[in-house]
Amino acid sequence: MDDKAKETLQARREKVSRVHRMKSMIVFTLILWVIVSLLLMIFLSVKVVMLSQDVDNLKKVILSSSGSKTSKKANGNNTIQADQELLMQNSAEDNLADANDTLKVYLTFDDGPSDNTDRILDILDDYNVKATFFVNGRTDDHSKKMYKRIVKEGHTLGMHSYSHKYSEVYASLASFKKDFEKIQNLLYDVTGVVSTYYRFPGGSSNRVSNSDMSEFIKYLNQQDITYFDWNVMCGDATTSGYTKDDLVENVMKDVVKYKTSVVLMHDAADKDKTVEALPKLIEKLQQKGALLLPISEDTTLIQHVSLSSK
Template sequence: MSDKPENGLKQELDRRKRINRIKSIIVSFVGIWMLASVILCATLFVKVIHLENNLNKVLQNMPQVEQVENEETKNSPDADTGKNVEYGKQDQTGQDDANKKKADDGEKLKVYLTFDDGPSTNTQQILDILKQYNVKATFFVIGKTDDLSKEMYKKIVEEGHTLGMHSYSHKYSVIYDSMSAFEQDFNQIHDYLKEVTGVDCKYYRFPGGSSNQVSNSDMREFIRYLNDRGITYYDWNVSSGDATSQAYTADELIQNVMGDVTKYKTSVVLMHDSAVKPATVEALPALIEQLQGIGAEILPIDENTATVHHVNIDGEQGQ
């Protein structure tokens, strides 16, 4: 009889041991799972930070042409329509009406083809086309330090075109942040181009034009700074439309230009020397032929070129 209570006690102890083992296994499993989750989260966090750092490095080292194109598209005064906006309202620019072409005056048109944002991989093609037609143009360039760009700066000058400045960085948030920032960027592009080409550049085009809406400072202060330095700035009164996000065909770019050049005695035409604008290169030969066909004189900007300004100061006159 005494063996039964002892057996029952032993069975109860065994049962409790099994339960405790099961509890230990469950607790261990939960602990391991939680630890693994923490390690996984920490690993993923580190990887995200690493990827962000790599992405920032990639963005900083991306070819500048894409950034230039995006900013020019967003901030160009004619970006919404793809056509030339009629700057020259008396309350905005003090337009010189004498520079407007009259339909019956018979005076020969002067057309200045200008290319912004270069050099690029398209610059050589543009230069070759201009040479083929014995035409000189104006290149408002930005700062690029690669060997191809340096070669293009030199070729622009050597082949008789006008070399103008379009800022060094073309970063609106930097250039227009303050007068000191603008001055620093101006000196950088001016001195760099002089070092590479020997040319003391005297012509400037504001990124986005003098009427841009993104500057944190009064654009008239920047204009006065250029005036004090003996620098002439040029906007445009005719646009090809290649600064916009709309993908114009070569024929449409030509139509945009030809539809407006007959309005002015002096037309300064906005185009872009960008690697992502093949239609501009494609349109150039036919555009030159059509301009020559109406008897227009195609010239590079020089000291005799009538100024075309969106914003004027101190009572100066421009178109």
């Protein structure tokens, strides 16, 4: 090999090792970047959890220090409502079950009556179980028959608004009152019973209503009407995406947590799976030793939100 060839070889070797070094640098930088990003993500996640705890604590402090009064701007115009009552988020702590508590389970059916109401009433009759029906306003013969059957067979007849149209029911206090009176009067005319139980369409914590829910809650309180939300959902709010066994499982995994469980179910016309799930659900609950009861004055209140004062 002559000198020139040696020099070329040397130069090539240096070039190769330079490329090698650069590659290593790039890989190292990438790895470092990934590690730093991961650490940052973990740090931020922890921070978010801590902040949301702070927010919860602050809410509690505000609720306990400001008492029942707060002021809020009314929707639309600029008048200030000075005596607006504060809505309280209710916690379930008192309702947590110990291993040897007898579970009280209140099955509740919303959005009926329909043909499925008939089928559900048959099943409840077979098992001699009483439940609660939060009904909407319907004036056809079959619906009237269902209202009567619910009462006659010892179930609780509750109201779930006449129209179930959020935009109407929650449009204003006046329209809420109108809708409320319409359903209460219909049920009284058909069954002779003054229903004193109510379930808000969407629940008391619904985010659909543009109006302040405290107005409606206050009104129901004044009328001596007790509203119930739910703490257990069977999962039949949609019409598909679940099996009847899913519905049973959803209830069974949650009822064991509470002394009192109010179970949200539906008896609308398209809720066939709820009907099909019911026998197995009742059997499983009875095997657990649960008491299946209709809502009454003795029922522990299950409300998502309530007024801080009446």
